[in-house]
Amino acid sequence: MSDSGMPHLFRLLGAFVAVAVGIGLVGAGLVIPLAGATGGAAQSTAEGFNNLDDEFTATALAQQSKIYSSDGKLLATPYDANRIVVPLSKISKTMQQAQIAIEDSRFYEHGGIDVRGTTRALVSNVSSGQTQGGSSITQQYVKLMLQEKAVREDDQEAAQAAVEQTYSRKLQELKYALNVEKTHTKDQILSGYLNLALYGDQAYGVEAAAKHFFSKHASELNLSESATLAGVVQSPSRLNPRTNPEEVQERRDLVINRMQSLGMVTPAQADAAKAKSVKSTLKIKENEGGTCSKAVDPYFCNYVIQYLRQMPELGPDPDARMQAINTGGFTIKTTLRRSWQKNLKQELTERVPAGTERFGSAAAMIEPGTGKVRAIAQTSTYKVGLKKASTRYSEQAWSVPAQYGGTNGFAIGSTAKMFALVAALEKGKPMESTINTPAGTQATFMPKQFNSKCTTNSPWVVANAEKAVGGPMTMRQATKMSVNTSFAQLASDIGSCRIPKVMAKMGLTDGYGLPYGLNYNGGVKTKDEYAVSNLVLGSDSSTPLQLASSYATLAADGKYCPPNPIESITTANGTKMKIKPPACKQVMDKDIARGVTDLLTETMTPGGTANAMVLDNGRQAAAKTGTTDNNKQSWFAGFTKQLSTAVWVGSPIREYEMTGVNIGGQFYPKVYGGTIAGPIWKEVMDDASEGMAKKRFTKPSKEVINGDMRSIPDVTGMGPTQAKEKLEKAGFKATEGSQVNSNAQAGAVAYTQPTGQALKGTTVTMYISNGVPPYTPPPAPTTTQAPAPTTTQAPAPSTTRSSSSTSRPSSSTTRSTTTSRPSATRSTPTPRQTGTRPNGNGNGGNTND
Structure with missing residues (x-):
């Protein structure tokens, strides 16, 4: 302990006694071992004490937040301090008694400063050169709260001052303690202390400690467990039930004996509580959180944390939001369906086992219409501090983008x-x-x-x-x-x-x-x-x-x-x-x-x-x-x-x-x-x-299936400008084609291609008349067919054989051949070109420009 040497120690000790006397803290019959500190000394030190700051404001305690899945499964507990604040009514009576017995047995009797204990400690410290505790629970509450406030505000100087072993710091604690006793009830002070104290293994507060060391709530702690935790507070790093159960057991038994001597427990209760070893009572809960590496699913936890860091509702910048997450005691309900996520992870790793050389797999599941992330998973195992990522171990999530702790994909x-x-x-x-x-x-x-x-x-x-x-x-x-x-x-x-x-x-x-x-x-x-x-x-x-x-x-x-x-x-x-x-x-x-x-x-x-x-x-x-x-x-x-x-x-x-x-x-x-x-x-x-309604997709309209088919206006005889306006108004593009022979006035539209119907946006070509009517060949002359002549068969003459007969030509019967009339071939004239021209493919090939 320092503060400028032994003479100063005596001066401060005298100051404490003088102040105690001056403000009526010393009870009748108390022997003060420094009689010289009276009169003017008492007056001056009392004035100095009165000038100390007495404005003590408790800050909200840093406590762990909890991240849950949408179906109520605890996923992670991010925190700077593993603390769960609970009211005194949710802390077992034996835990309250054990802490009072070993730290401040007169807690409910004194007024914030236990003058007997403090004087005894001061005398012992001066005479032996060793530090002996003499602080009341109220004083310890003040010290712990000052530490907490400094840490929350990242004030390293104040944090150091809060734990300095100096008498000046002790006097300031005394002044604050008196203020606290005026503004708080004894139960409020005890509750604050039990929620603030460190019980080892980074478990702050008795609820977090009970869950960590015994896997139960503080309200369920029995005598042996309560005495174990109460004894740890003196030196939580050395008296760690996990790493030093034997010495913790000695301290536990000391607490139980003290409780017995104060009449808090009977000898039989005390013996029963001491019968079991500390080691046998421990049920340490390993996967508690603090960081995402301890989460049920570290990749999803890290994604959620990075997402929260970008939410303006939690603070003005990412650092402030992170502090709020780690110290605010929030209950954060996520959109994750834990059962779906577990099945997704299983399917991925069964088909692409974790550590498969060269290859990996990842997936994500989203709810349409809300954007709720229902599951993400990958085949690798989460591990921080890697110099080189692999298919087996990775800190990065393969399923999410870089801004949320992922990759480029x-x-x-x-x-x-x-x-x-x-x-x-x-x-x-x-x-x-x-x-x-x-x-x-x-x-x-x-x-x-x-x-x-x-x-x-x-x-x-x-x-x-x-x-x-x-x-x-x-x-x-x-x-x-x-x-x-x-x-x-x-x-x-x-x-x-x-x-x-x-x-x-x-x-x-x-x-x-x-x-x-x-x-x-x-x-x-x-x-x-x-x-x-x-x-x-x-x-x-x-x-x-x-x-x-x-x-x-x-x-x-x-x-x-x-x-x-x-x-x-x-x-x-x-509050939601x-x-x-x-x-x-x-x-x-x-x-x-x-x-x-x-x-x-x-x-x-x-x-x-x-x-x-x-x-x-x-x-x-x-x-x-x-x-x-x-x-x-x-x-x-x-x-x-x-x-x-x-x-x-x-x-x-x-x-x-x-x-x-x-x-x-x-x-x-x-x-x-x-x-x-x-x-x-x-x-x-x-x-x-499974279990969801079987919903069908809504069919698209005929317009989307077959296109927006529209009738092409008849623009025959219009000028190109007017025709173009009409076509465009109908939803088509219009362009001029070549000039053609047509009965239409020269310069007017003779016909369009395509014709009939076409998709909206189709380009319609307008062919322009040159004023020359199309050639129409004259019709072929009409010929009348004469009736075929009737041929009469003459009877055959009688043949008389004579000695001198004139030979007569043989008369054979011949059918008159009808003169063949020339075939009348009808010439097909070229049709007159009118407004629209027939089109072989109907819609012009569905051209879309």
Whole structure:
């Protein structure tokens, strides 16, 4: 103990006695061993004591917060101090008595300062040079509260001063203690002390200590347990029941003996309490929290903590919010369904066991229409302080973006094609329309075929997966078989820069929060310049949480809800905090979302890439597989009306090809999205959907299926300007074609192509009359056919044989041949060109510009 040497010690001791006498603290019959401290000395020291600060304000105690799942399971207990504040009524009587017996047996008798105990300690300290405790429980409460306040305010100097072994600090404690006795009842002071004291193993307060060492509440502590904890307070680091049970037992028995001597327990009760060893009574609860590494699911815990750090309701900045979480005693209810999360983890690790060389798996489950995060999991084990991450151990979550403790994610492959479908339908392309895909299993696309800000720097060779061939096909067929060349052509047809706009509004970014699909230039992403390969075939990276959230937008009829893991927050005093969940937004027409959903259901029909993943009991779902170049990453993303899940299987650290590999004891020639990720998706979706209503997707309108077919106005005879206005008003684009012969006035519209009906937005070509009527050949002359002459058969003459007869020609019967009339061939005249001209294909090839 210091304070400028022995002379000063005597002076302070004299000051205490003088003050005690001066303010009436010394009781009759008390012998003071320093008679010289009277008169002027007493007056001056009393004045000095009175000048000490007496404004003592208790601060709210730091206590552990608790994070629960939506189904009431405790997930984690983040804290700076492992403390659970409880009222005195929830602390057993034996615990209260044990603490009073060993620390301040006259607690309910003195007025804040136990003059006998303090004087005895002062005399002992002066004479022996050792420190002996003499503080009352009130004084200890003051000291602990000053420490707590300093720590909460990060005032290191004040924290040090609160524990200094000096008499000046002791006098200040005395002054505060007198104030506390005036403003608090004895029960309030005892309650405060029992909630403040450190009981070892970082357990602050008797409730946290009871739960930690004995796995029970403070209200349930028996005599032996109470005496154990009461004895620890003297030196909690040395007297730790976990590490030093033998010495703790000696201290426990001392407490019990003291209680017996004070008449708090009978000899029989005392003997029974001392019969058991301390070690045999311990039931230490290991997984309590403090940090996420002790949480039930560390990855979800860390995600929640990082999410809370960004909630303005908890403080002005992330550090203030973190302090509020660790000291505020909040009850935080999350959106996680613990049973679903456990099953998801199990499915992932069964098919891709933790520590599988090179490969890992992760997944996320979202509730459409709310954004509630129902489950996230991955195959690795959470571990902090790693110098190098691996497939077995990782501190980072593979399922969430970097801002929440995750990564940049992984290339999403053909799951990106969903966004192209949205862009196409929003452009007005019908679901049943044809994509004029180049023939063959691969095709080369030139930079000029795409929008300049969403293209490629060189000819882009696009190849299809095995057995997928090109050639013209409908969007439905292209989606069902995931034909790469078809989607590249689709991006060209609709304008490739429509796709990143769709991705942005549906919440898809890369794991670092940058727009998805940006082009790399010198290893850095270029602002507002996109690589078409990223947009169409998913060469850029994202996370399962973000992809599941984007797909959930379709399930919610076009409403995007940002992922949200927080259901509610309740303060330590039971008040429900007002929190504002992230706002949902309708980002596309419901009919468009329904159309894309309908297309994605095709993948689960016979011949589709996801045909083996049909959910049980006829539950309708829509999905898309995804596989990157050389089978390095694979995905399965799909949804029902109630749940959206994205599953990733691939190489998390360094990319390796998943060809000819053994994963989870099974050999795979090639891993696609439907190979491992697909079966995982099916299992977890079937499990989570059990008991839910089987909801069907709403069918899209005929307009989305077949397009917005409109009648083309008759503009024959109109001037080009007037005709163009009429066509555009009807929803078409108009352009002038060549001049043609026509009966229409020169310069007027002779006819249009196409005619009849066409899709809204179709380009209608107007052919202009040159004023020259079309040539019409004259009709052929009409000829009348004469009736055929009647031929009369003359009777045959009698033949008389004579010696000299004139030979008569033989008269044979001949049928008169009718003179053949020339065949009258009717010449078909060229029809007169009027307002519309017949069209062989009806709608002009469904041209959409």
